[in-house]
Structures are given as structure tokens and as C-alpha cells.
Amino acid sequence: MLNKTIALSALLLVGACSRAPEPKTVPTPQRNGQGPSGDNTRAGGDSGRAGGNAPAQPRPYNRVITRDAKTRRGMFAVHRVNDKLYFEIPKNELNKDMLMVGRFTRAAAANPRLPGGQFGNYGGDQFTERTLRWDRSGNRIILRSPSFAIVADSTNPVYRAVQAANYPPVIAVLNVEAYGPDSAAVVDVTRLYTTSVPEFAAIRGTLDERRSFVENALAFPDNVEVEATQTGTPSPAPGGAGGGGGGQGQGPQAAQSVLAHWSLVRLPERPMVPRRWDERVGYFSIAQVDFGTSEQRSADRSYISRYRLEKKDPSAALSEPVKPIVYYVDPATPEQWKPWIRKAILDWQPAFEAAGFKNAIIAMDPPANDPDWSAEDIRHTVIRWLPSTIENAQGPHVSDPRTGEILNGSVRMFHNVLNLQRDWYFTQASPLDPRARTLPFPDSLMGRLLEFxxxxxxxHTLGLRHDQIGSSTYPADSVRSASWVHRMGHAPSIM
Ligand SMILES: [Zn+2]
Structure with missing residues (x-):
């Protein structure tokens, strides 16, 4: 669909970028690379009551949330009191499906001059993703990580068996420190963000609590955002490869610090109606096993990853969506490329218009004077510019594990993808295009290549995989015909 708007695509090869990671269908605990101490640590109210062994004894609210508290109110109230972080969880947020996504705000990318140092940790890189549910049991809050890998309709008796086989792991047991208005439970969550809780930790290894601390906490109506510096010693990578920020080379592992950001968002209370995946159409997908069928066997169900677009005016053939898909352009992008990135975003509008949506996807710059806006907030889809020598780009996304609804996309442009595009275009088109016969290319040409x-x-962030089968349907002799390529493009889609 886009090939007609992007004529240059005829000259570029598919497959430059790394594919977005396969969506995680089962949020299983990540034990990889966990140091020996990692599994033993569990967050608790404070160290003396970790694991909830001692009886919880709530105190008066104002003894816990003192006058010094820095408070933000939203889905939860978040309170910072000295170096402690408290969540005040209202009753109506208990037992709700939430998603926690952890990303680096600042990290130490590996030195690109060292072997294996091209991929590193960059701002926006994701280090964890978990479904979470907060339950209260007496004076304790139990934080669990539910799975949606096996399902059944809740009106079906087999649903009970599915539930029994789906007991979610407990990530933390937190004593209720106090009760707020309306019996909202106040819990100390500091240790979730400053100690080696494997489901949360930004560094796979041993964290040093004395050098890890909460930096910021914000609350919005549907999400809570926490930022903390974590310092630790990464576990050696499997196979001994470098990578990650800290300890390359020989000798003892050096400490590493990251500014980590966790976005905790309530999953939609009205789940999107999922759309069945069809192997003939290249979508990323989530998979579930449904035991509630009448087929006398379980059914493997796959649903595509897609945005939830709903028409403002359902009766109109062409309508704006209730909520458009917004892509932000990273302010760190070199100025001369920003217009081309905005153009690449808008290049998708005709595809959505064909599906009945006007202005479905729009380009924006982050607000200049909003200290609460962050690129790591899961509500923001950002096209990042990253100082990496790798000649590549990526387009991962985050989706609702229950339905495949895309909640966030993240385009990662590595700086030296420019080099790859220049080499391609020089090799393939310089005999035909005089602009490509001198280096560097003019910005007008490089921008167009970048746009592609x-x-x-x-x-990819819209849920599409590489369109290998579509590409195979174009006969080779047709692709060699200039007039045919002008009309049809070199492949049926830009994917
Ligand atoms: Zn790709």
C-alpha cells in the first residue's frame, strides 16, 4: 500500500532492520542471568518484615504519610517520604489486570570500539514486562503476576480448572502500613525498585541497595510512573559475550548504574475484541490455548497485534478515530532528519484511510514545558535516535497480553543506519542517479532513504511482520520493468 508513495523503496532491500521481538505470549518469570542472591530476595514492607512473616500492624495514616510527603494522585496515590516510596492503592484498583513495562531512561551503552559493543543499553530499551495484579489479604497486599496463556470463558465450568492451573506467582507480599480514606491500602514499595526483585530489576545481577534509590514518582488516571537509579554488578552474560553497559573485558565485573523507568498501566477494563490471526497475513500475534470450546479438544488461538481504532462517527465511511495513534519524534534526532521522520509517520495515513480512518496516525513533538512528560511513559510512542554504530533499526511494540491490543510502539533508529542506506543506494542506484555519485549524499536524498x-x-510497531510471501508474488521479470515498478512498486508492501 505504501509502495506507491515511496518510490525509492523500489531500490532498497527488505530486511534491513531486525525484526521486532516476537510478542511474549506467556509472562513467565525471567530467571536468566540471575545471580545466586537474586531469587532469594523478595520485597517486603521493610527488611525486617520481608516476606510478610511478621504480622502487619497498620499505623495512623499521618504517621506514615507525613507532612513531608511529596504526593501525586492518579490511578494510585504515590507518596515520596524521604527516601521511601509508598503506593496508596484504592479498593477499586485491587484485583485489576495491570501491565508493568520497565525501560531505561539513561543507561551506559557498551563502548562501540570493544568487541560486541555495538548493541548496548540505550534510553528506551526495555528490560522487563510483566502483568501484575494487587490483591489484599487482611493487612497485606499480595502482588501477583497473572498469566493469560490458557483461557476459558468464565461462564464455562472448565474455567475453574483453568483458574486452578493458572495460579500466578507472588512477586511480593507488602504489609499495609496505613489505611487512607476509603480504606485505600498504603504500602511501602521502595524495595521493588531498589533491590534485586527479578521481575522488576533493570540490572540482571546483584543490586546494591545502598547505591540504588527512587528518583521520581508520578501518577496519572490510568498509570503510575516510577524512576529509580539502580546500581549493581551484572551477572556474566551467557557465553561470556560483552554487551550491556558495565563490565566488559577481563577482571572482576565493574558496577553499573542505570536510571530505570517503570510504567505501570491499568489494562483496558473493556478488553478489545481480539481479531483472529491468519497465517496468510503477516501480523505479530499473541497465542492462547482455549479450553472452553465445544470442539472436544482445546483450541490454539492466535490473535493479531493491532491498535484499537474506533470511529468517532461510526456511520461515516471516513471518520477520525476516537483516539488517534500518536508518534513522537525524539528531540535528540539530528535537526535535518526530523522533517523526514514526520513524513514517514504521515506516509501511513493513506493505509488507514483505506480502512475508513482519517488522521488515524499523527506526528507530534514532545511538549516543551511539561516536566511530567517522559518518553518512557507507556502512553507515548516515540521514534528514538540512538548513538549506536550498528547499521540497523528496530520497531518493537507492547501489547495487551489478553487481546493483542497494541499499547505502545517504539522505533529505535541506530545512528549508523544512515551508513547502511548510503551503501545500499550507492551500490544499487548510483549508475542511474547522479545525486548518488558523490559523498556525502545531499540531505534531500538521505532524508528520503531515512523516511523509507x-x-x-x-x-512493525503497528503489528506488521516482514511481508516475505507478498514479496514473492511479484515476478522477477516484472520487477525489472521500469514502467511496471512505477505502477506497482517493487513489492506489495513496505514491510
Ligand atoms: Zn523490518
Missing amino acids: VVAHEIG
């Missing part, structure tokens, strides 16, 4: 890659990566 960004539009392709956006396609």
Missing part, C-alpha cells in the same frame, strides 16, 4: 526505513519500522 522509518516508515518500515513504524509498520
Whole structure:
């Protein structure tokens, strides 16, 4: 669909970028690379009551949330009191499906001059993703991580068996420190963010609590955002490869610090109606096993990853969506490329218009004077510019594990993808295009090449995989015909 708007795509090869990671269908605990101490640590109200062994004894509210508290109110109230972080969880947020996504705000990317140092940790890189549910039991809050890998309709008796086989792991047991108005439970969550809780930790290894601390906490109507510096010693990577920020080379592992950001968002209370995946159409998907069928056997169900677009005016053939898909352009992008990145975002509008949506996808710059806005907030889809020598780009996304609804996309442009595009275009088109016969290319040409890659990566964040089968349907002799390629493009889609 986009090939007609992007003529240059005829000259570029598919497959430059790394594919977005396969969506995680089962949020299983990540034990990989966990140091020996990692599994033993569990968050508790404070160290003396970790694991909830001692009886919880709530105190008066104002003894816990003192006048010094820095408070923000939203889905939860979040209170910072000295170096402690408290969540005040209202009753109506208990037992709700939530998603926690952890990303680096600042990290130490590996030195690109060292072997294996090209991929590193960059701002926006994701280090964890978990479904979470907060329950109260007496004076304790139990934090669990539910799974949606096996399902059944809740009106079906077999649902009970599915539930019994789906007992979610307990990530933390937190004593209720106090009760707020309306019996909202106040819990100390500091240790979730400053100690080696494997489901939360930004560094796979041993964290040093004395060098880890909460930096910020914000609350919004549907999400809570926490930022903390974590310092620790990474576990050696499997196979001994470098990577990650800290300890390359020989000798004892050096400490590493990251500014980590956790976005905790309530999953939609009205789940999106999922759309069945069909192997003929290249979508990323989530998979579930449904035991509630009348087929006399379980059914493997796969649902595509897609945004939930709903028409403002359902009766109109072409309508704006209730909620458009917004892509932000990273302010760190070199100025001369920003217009091309905005153009790549808008290149997708005709595809959505064909599906009945006007202005479904729009380009924006982050607000200049909003200290609460962050690129790591899961509500913000950002096209990032990253100082990496790797000649590539990526387009991962985060989706609701229950339905496949895309909640967030993240385009990661590595700086030296420019080099890859220049080499391709020089090799393939310089005999035909005089602009490509001198280096560096003019910005007008390089921008167009960049636009192509960004539009392709956006396609991944919209849930689309590489369109290998579609590409195979174009006969080779047709692709060699200039007039045919002008009309049809070199492949049926930009993917
Ligand atoms: Zn790709």
C-alpha cells in the first residue's frame, strides 16, 4: 500500500532492520542471568518484615504519610517520604489486570570500539514486562503476576480448572502500613525498585541497595510512573559475550548504574475484541490455548497485534478515530532528519484511510514545558535516535497480553543506519542517479532513504511482520520493468 508513495523503496532491500521481538505470549518469570542472591530476595514492607512473616500492624495514616510527603494522585496515590516510596492503592484498583513495562531512561551503552559493543543499553530499551495484579489479604497486599496463556470463558465450568492451573506467582507480599480514606491500602514499595526483585530489576545481577534509590514518582488516571537509579554488578552474560553497559573485558565485573523507568498501566477494563490471526497475513500475534470450546479438544488461538481504532462517527465511511495513534519524534534526532521522520509517520495515513480512518496516525513533538512528560511513559510512542554504530533499526511494540491490543510502539533508529542506506543506494542506484555519485549524499536524498526505513519500522510497531510471501508474488521479470515498478512498486508492501 505504501509502495506507491515511496518510490525509492523500489531500490532498497527488505530486511534491513531486525525484526521486532516476537510478542511474549506467556509472562513467565525471567530467571536468566540471575545471580545466586537474586531469587532469594523478595520485597517486603521493610527488611525486617520481608516476606510478610511478621504480622502487619497498620499505623495512623499521618504517621506514615507525613507532612513531608511529596504526593501525586492518579490511578494510585504515590507518596515520596524521604527516601521511601509508598503506593496508596484504592479498593477499586485491587484485583485489576495491570501491565508493568520497565525501560531505561539513561543507561551506559557498551563502548562501540570493544568487541560486541555495538548493541548496548540505550534510553528506551526495555528490560522487563510483566502483568501484575494487587490483591489484599487482611493487612497485606499480595502482588501477583497473572498469566493469560490458557483461557476459558468464565461462564464455562472448565474455567475453574483453568483458574486452578493458572495460579500466578507472588512477586511480593507488602504489609499495609496505613489505611487512607476509603480504606485505600498504603504500602511501602521502595524495595521493588531498589533491590534485586527479578521481575522488576533493570540490572540482571546483584543490586546494591545502598547505591540504588527512587528518583521520581508520578501518577496519572490510568498509570503510575516510577524512576529509580539502580546500581549493581551484572551477572556474566551467557557465553561470556560483552554487551550491556558495565563490565566488559577481563577482571572482576565493574558496577553499573542505570536510571530505570517503570510504567505501570491499568489494562483496558473493556478488553478489545481480539481479531483472529491468519497465517496468510503477516501480523505479530499473541497465542492462547482455549479450553472452553465445544470442539472436544482445546483450541490454539492466535490473535493479531493491532491498535484499537474506533470511529468517532461510526456511520461515516471516513471518520477520525476516537483516539488517534500518536508518534513522537525524539528531540535528540539530528535537526535535518526530523522533517523526514514526520513524513514517514504521515506516509501511513493513506493505509488507514483505506480502512475508513482519517488522521488515524499523527506526528507530534514532545511538549516543551511539561516536566511530567517522559518518553518512557507507556502512553507515548516515540521514534528514538540512538548513538549506536550498528547499521540497523528496530520497531518493537507492547501489547495487551489478553487481546493483542497494541499499547505502545517504539522505533529505535541506530545512528549508523544512515551508513547502511548510503551503501545500499550507492551500490544499487548510483549508475542511474547522479545525486548518488558523490559523498556525502545531499540531505534531500538521505532524508528520503531515512523516511523509507522509518516508515518500515513504524509498520512493525503497528503489528506488521516482514511481508516475505507478498514479496514473492511479484515476478522477477516484472520487477525489472521500469514502467511496471512505477505502477506497482517493487513489492506489495513496505514491510
Ligand atoms: Zn523490518
